[in-house]
Amino acid sequence: MEIRFHKYQGTGNDFILIDDRELQFPDDLTVIETLCHRRFGIGADGLILIRNHPEYDFEMVYYNSDGSQSMCGNGSRCAVHFAKSLGMATNRTTFMSTDGPHEATIKEDIVSVQLYDVDSVxxxxxxxxxxxxxxxxxxxxxxxxxxxxxxxxxxxxxxxxxxxxxxxxxxxxxxxxxxxxxxxxxxxxxxxxxxxxxxxxxxxxxxxxxxxxxxxxxxxxxxxxxxxxxxxxxxxxxxxxxxxxxxxxxxxxxx
CATH class of the missing domain: 3.10.310.10 (Diaminopimelate Epimerase; Chain A, domain 1)
Structure with a gap:
């Protein structure tokens, strides 16, 4: 299966971005690990799938290079930029991520993402x-x-x-x-x-x-x-x- 990918970096934190609105990306963590491998794949700190969402502009599905999932700040900023290039987001957008919905703004290549409140230190x-x-x-x-x-x-x-x-x-x-x-x-x-x-x-x-x-x-x-x-x-x-x-x-x- 042939997949088109886009490589992004946010202050050196690099990611593989894939338009998965058709839900065709294989549900296989070994594929993610291989694609992120810097010798046997494309090479990246993480992989991001961009999908449609019924309530928000888009959904960002994020995987670390070992296949685990978490919230990713720099990945979110790259996802917003990529989603805008796909026509899924404007200069102000709301998207779903691993930990819930987030708001973001983008002006040229500068992206600002809101993170959730921190209630304890x-x-x-x-x-x-x-x-x-x-x-x-x-x-x-x-x-x-x-x-x-x-x-x-x-x-x-x-x-x-x-x-x-x-x-x-x-x-x-x-x-x-x-x-x-x-x-x-x-x-x-x-x-x-x-x-x-x-x-x-x-x-x-x-x-x-x-x-x-x-x-x-x-x-x-x-x-x-x-x-x-x-x-x-x-x-x-x-x-x-x-x-x-x-x-x-x-x-x-x-x-």
Whole structure:
């Protein structure tokens, strides 16, 4: 079976986008793992199916590269851009994702997606835990650029504290100008990604506990994002993740 795909990246977080309005994509997780494999497939951090939805402009079905599912912030921004190219969305859209409906706006290649309110923040002895649609452990460090993200992130991700499902792990360095630098070990990818949307969002919210104000500028290895939010009792509301969503190439592949 031949499938047309589109490759996207959002600050280096890369995805395979497929128009699945005809529901023809095979229901086989091994296909997803193979397509995302960087040597035997197209190569991506995740795969996204765009489908029709009876109540919203479109539905985004997201898979990590290992076939597991979660909410994905950067993937959502790429999905909005792709859905608009298909004529399924306008400059303001509402779509269904893994954790429910989301609103988004798009202007050229800049997409802003609203995430759900965060009702609780867990301050830990070694950092902060915040769930922004996906679970995130956040540790504040110095010299994050030279930090061994993969071994240290893997140890926390598979630690007993987060068993059995594990967590994403973010290492954050505070910068001048209301900015932070973030590197992330992603659960489901099982390695470092150049950017993680729900991760940089969680890190920005955690930075507000250290006096940072909305909007927070977030630098990642893959580019720059902006996170805005309002502080509420015990948590945060009006959370938006904003940044570029960029088409890379398209092609055909047999599955």
């Amino acid at each position: 867990e301050e830990l002895t070694d950092g902060v835990f915040i769930n922004t649609g996906s679970p995130h452990h956040i540790a504040f460090l110095e010299d994050v650029k030279n930090f061994p993200v993969v071994p240290e992130g893997k140890a926390i991700r598979f630690s007993e504290a987060y068993a059995p499902k594990g967590t994403n792990v973010n290492f954050v360095e505070l910068e001048d100008g209301n900015a932070i630098f973030v590197r992330t070990y992603e659960r489901g990818v099982e390695g470092e990604t150049l950017s993680c949307g729900t991760g940089v969002t969680a890190c920005s919210l955690a930075a507000s506990l250290k006096g940072y104000k909305s909007p927070v500028i977030v630098h990642t290895l893959g580019g720059t994002l902006e996170v805005s939010f309002a502080v509420k009792e015990g948590g945060f509301s009006d959370i938006f993740l904003k940044g570029p969503a960029t088409p890379v190439y398209s092609g055909l592949i047999d599955v």
